[in-house]
Amino acid sequence: MPDVIFRDGSIRQNQWNVVSRPDSGEALDVPEQKRVLIPADLWLENRERFAGNEDVGVWLDSHDEPEILADYVNELPMIAVNFPKFSDGRGYSIARLLRERFGFKNELRAIGDVLLDQLQFMKRCGFDTYELRPDKDIRKAARCLNFFSQGYQAATDTDLPLFRRRAS
């Protein structure tokens, strides 16, 4: 499995397997003895079975509503957000809502069409880890996470917009 990038730029071994949505009529196939991310709505349907299991997290697609997890986020060890195409920007709003509105404290991961030049935006919106598309050069991630030393706006990484930092 390809490595995963952490927000501090370090690169570590990926422990998590993304389980895709089963075709209609098929049952969810959760591999044993592995850490897995399953579609969020299926986790909800089987919440009694999965809650408290530190090896089962969820993933949301870009058209999914993160509101479905609002009351349960911190029961999950990890939430991943899928970018079906890097130019689909819904995942940024989903991440901020999970963090800032629903108070998700555990690991938030970007998966899918994750490229280098979007990493810093993802970091600012609350993502901790990034599964870079395998054809991209992971050694360049640390640089791309830190093109900018600060931002004008508040986001998940800072409550204080520049206009408040300037005033102090």
Place this chain on the structure above:
Amino acid sequence: MYVYDEHDRQMAAERVAQFRDQTERALAGELAEDEFLPLRLQNGLYVQRLAPMLRICVPYGMLRSTQLRRLARITRDYDKGYAHFTTRQNIQLNWPNLEDVPDILAELAEVEMHSNQTSGNCIRNTTTDQFSGVQSDELTDPRPYCEIIRQWSTFHPEFAYLPRKFKVAVNASEKTDRAAIQVHDIGLQIVRNEVGELGFRVHVGGGLGRTPMVAPVIREFLPELDLLTYLESVLRVYNRYGRRDNKFKARIKILVKALTPEGFAEKVEAEWSHIKDSPSRLTPEAIDRIKAYFTEPAYASLDNATELLAQQRFENRGFDQWLKYNVDIHKKPGYAIVSLTMKETGIPPGDVTDRQLEQIADLADEYSFGEVRVTHEQNVVLADVRQDQLLELWEQLGPMGFATANLNMLTDIICCPGGDFCALANAKSIPVAEAIQRRFDNLDFLYDLGEIDLNISGCMNACGHHHVGNIGVLGVDKKGQEFYQVSLGGASQHDATIGKILGPSFAQDDMPDVIAKIIDVYVNKRTEEESFLDTYRRVGIDPFKERVYA
């Protein structure tokens, strides 16, 4: 005018370094074309029909003379010695080399300029009235709010990959709307509520393009300090729910229409209720800090030069006409607002040479505190000229080609670059503008016609704002042939209206005749005081149809 502090300078430099890195990776083949596309677009770089095109941001149209001189130098060193003023108060270079663009951006950053977010599916340059701060009927100067929005929207991490481009415009005058806010994604009209507090009436979902729409009001009064949290809410609703399956249905206007303005407003209010009291809420100190950059220049204490001007006008008819049409009233006694027209017949509307850019810089230094404004009509404004220096200024403008006294007249045409330059265009627009300008070359006749907005776009994307021209011309492609569709009755100010299509389209050569027939109908039907738009609104489209298709 706003001046960068160390934070702005640092981020500007980091942006240049970032784009240099991205360009190197693109040239090395590490970024696929579709991956580089949004990165270069958000740095203003298009790849066009003939060469790349770089769109440089002019925040809300304000430029210093030092910036104009730098632009002139850049057009000489990296381009063919001319630039183009766009219909959104920006400046375009038509011929830069892709590999030179990081160097151009570095040169721009040295004079506090950039090309951030001048294209791409992100929040674009915020525009406003070119007479901001110098007209007497505005509630307050809108430019500080534009700068606040500029900072908030710059490199916004959540809104860099919206469904489609997003444009905000601000207006502060109750009588006029030179910023055409109702045809923007968000239009902010500065208002006071019943207890005298300052705020915004928020319009959302206007736009031109394929589905032209006048923006409905989604909030009658938004308190001043809530500006950014509310904008963030609108953008978040749009980012989450705007259509991404069809580029032509992806603008916010389609979402507002689908949800109804009331339904859309409800979603925004629900989102806003969560964040309105967050630290992103503006503070009076933050607003004052930005306002301090837009204080009045050191005006002399003067009286209006009424008698002097009367004498000068009497002695010089050309000056009299120019004063009447290209000079506006200033809020300060003894000063005037001068519009330099970039619409000389034979030159594509909005095009300026490097030498002209330097001439404008010199004029700004000599007559207008070193600043100019670029207008969405593709002209340039010297906003603070002493009345007793107007004659002297006018005498200099003539030889430079900036004194054509046709401001807001039929030949002051708004025109996109069209098929001569733009890869998107269906048809050429510049030759049509020129043919019309040549046909109507008699200034006295133009003055008699009065104000008529003639706007030309080379395609549905409507960069020439044809829908809101009193007369709109749209280039269309019919089986590989260029044709032109005419619409009438459009308006862009507080009475914003989308024009109505006259009928089947015309060949390029017929266009001057078609416009002449439309003008004939107006001349025959008008009453003494009626403008073209008044007459059209009274008599309707039929008399025009009958004459043109007779």
